[in-house]
Amino acid sequence: MSVLIVGSTALDSIKTPRAENPRLLGGSASHAAVAASFFGPVNLVGVVGEDFPRRYLALYRRHGIDLTGLQVKPGKTFHWAGEYELNMDHRRTLRTELGVFETFSPDLPAAYRRSPFVLLANIAPKLQAHVLDQMSKPRFVVADTMDLWLNVALDDLLALLKRVDAFVLNESEAQHLTEKDNLFDAARAIHQLGPRYVIIKKGQHGSFLSAPGGLFLAPAYPLRTVVDPTGAGDSFVGGLVGYLASRGGTIEQNLRRAIIYGSVVASFCCQGFGVTRTARVKRADIEQRVREMEKLARF
């Protein structure tokens, strides 16, 4: 089944201690869409400016990503520039130029409104809600977020949470949102805000799913070196939702493996700048790492 992915489509200029790469394909929806594309059809909703390189449109298309919902507007594409410290744990924003993203309204083509699987990748919660306003009974809605929205749009986020099936956030965001130090308590508090499924990302330490069927402690695919972690979280949710949409059976039956698939796609993302590594992935590469994960985790 197809997945609708809405979020930011951007150009990222990324500096690490080892290299500097200007104007990479970036944005939450770009990473998530490429990640989801390995599992089935993806419909992308986003906005880019007239400066958006054709090669990136070609890249989306090569991945079978439908671009009917990608708006091309007069002006510049959203541009983010950031720099990572040596251990890749901390990044600092050098520049944010919103460009056409400043007035982005995610309007869905008619054909997208019945998508069964919806990923509200990281953008303002008000825009995420606007997507749901246009949908007709989606089967499964996943929302991602970032710390910024907890600070500047908390009420919008809380309103959104009542309308999503699964909410994905990282450990510090979960602690910030709930004021609970312990992840169980944090997950429980988030369930009370709406979502049946809460997925808390712990970076290299894996992730934590709290679901009606119980808890799942998922390992992360272990990497020896991280080239650029930008987009890893977006790739994680993209792979997760893409895998879910590709499977028969219930969400509960598939969600644990979906998390593992998400973690594997995220691992590829970290091994190159922007989507450069992810874009070279074959489905067989993903299956290979999933098998490795099975070996790493079995006891």
Place this chain on the structure above:
Amino acid sequence: MSVLIVGSTALDSIKTPRAENPRLLGGSASHAAVAASFFGPVNLVGVVGEDFPRRYLALYRRHGIDLTGLQVKPGKTFHWAGEYELNMDHRRTLRTELGVFETFSPDLPAAYRRSPFVLLANIAPKLQAHVLDQMSKPRFVVADTMDLWLNVALDDLLALLKRVDAFVLNESEAQHLTEKDNLFDAARAIHQLGPRYVIIKKGQHGSFLSAPGGLFLAPAYPLRTVVDPTGAGDSFVGGLVGYLASRGGTIEQNLRRAIIYGSVVASFCCQGFGVTRTARVKRADIEQRVREMEKLARF
């Protein structure tokens, strides 16, 4: 098969934001011996002073721990006093009185010298080596350590590592010892120092085994509240070695589950001061949590 455990036997006075408990049964060998006792016979080597409470000797005996190797010397028992911060991640030593431990020499009763499984719980590496000097071809030797020895007895520790099968240490110790940030690289560097098996503890994030048969990413048993983490690492290795000694088959076949059992015993340790919670555990409680771990980790 029986397990020989050598380490510190102490009295711990522990302060947390919630409570204060003086003169608890503590020390690396005490925690490890109680943890190992759930799986089979344990021979304990340590030293206590004349002030050592009889009730603690009774506690060891109730757990079937053989005390032939426990020296009782004129003077005071090793006493450690420490305080934890609110999140239990950081502790600070308030007082260390070595007492009879200052001149401790771990001399093995003849009957202990053929123990197939040896746990060198955390004490000075020179004393750990002295234990091995007295042993006749043990089947499996595990050594634990702490950051202190990396700083003050590194050469002794490096000499010891050539003689042990498995080395257990925590993440920051592994990084400190090897100057490698990444755990794979750290583990590889530690293999080159001697041990075939390297187990890196990551606290609430579980642990990491590097073995000839591959890597294992072990989750930690998740706890909602930690009462007192003192001795959790000792309980982990104690449970691990106790379980290993109780099983037929090869080390490689059993080590992953041994790590899970160690993690479960450590979880009980964290739920009470000193060994108070661990000492009330029944084998069935351990099996129950191991089954929970299987559910938490399967995908």
